[in-house]
Amino acid sequence: MAFTATTGTGISPVGAGEGQGGRNVISTFMNFQDGLIVGRFAGYDAATDTVANVSATTAVVSGVVKRNIINAISDGATFTNANTNSVDIIESGIVTVDVMAGITPSKYEPVFVNNIDGTATNSQAPGFLAVDAYFYQQVSPTVWKIRIR
Numbered sequence: 239m240a241f242t243a244t245t246g247t248g249i250s251p252v253g254a255g256e257g258q259g260g261r262n263v264i265s266t267f268m269n270f271q272d273g274l275i276v277g278r279f280a281g282y283d284a285a286t287d288t289v290a291n292v293s294a295t296t297a298v299v300s301g302v303v304k305r306n307i308i309n310a311i312s313d314g315a316t317f318t319n320a321n322t323n324s325v326d327i328i329e330s331g332i333v334t335v336d337v338m339a340g341i342t343p344s345k346y347e348p349v350f351v352n353n354i355d356g357t358a359t360n361s362q363a364p365g366f367l368a369v370d371a372y373f374y375q376q377v378s379p380t381v382w383k384i385r386i387r
Contacts, residue, residue: 253277254336254381255305255315262331264304270325276305276315277336277381278356279369280327289327292356292367299351299369301329301386330386332374337382343373349384358384 254277257264271290274280280289280303281296289300304326305315317325337343338352338359347360349371359366360373371386 254334256334257328258332263329264326266324266326268324272318274317276303279351294353299367301327302333302335304328332385334381335384347373
């Protein structure tokens with residue numbers, strides 16, 4: 239046997255940007271903002287066919303930036319044109335996402351997008367963006383699985 243014990247002690251929970259299950263809709267984009275943050279919502283600019291970090295001027299949310307399996311698993315990982323030529327966006331399905339600091343979502347609560355940093359929140363604060371999604375399961379204090387419809 240390759241392991242000294244049958245329990246998985248010390249295994250870290252999955253971080254943000256991980257697709258779960260086999261029914262996710264994923265789009266690949268060749269045009270993306272340098273510094274696109276993994277595990278957060280991205281906005282879409284139809285005029286340039288580009289995905290970018292959500293900001294106060296974002297009108298369309300495209301989905302959650304998916305972690306690339308060849309990149310390191312770490313919070314705040316980003317994509318740049320220097321380290322990849324494309325990014326995947328999970329548009330629907332179950333995905334892990336960073337949640338806004340200081341919030342405690344509940345299962346099946348609706349998801350909103352913080353228009354400052356692209357994190358998920360359960361708040362309908364002015365300027366936050368509505369998405370057709372709900373919180374599903376807490377992974378860690380700062381990461382939740384959500385279901386995007």
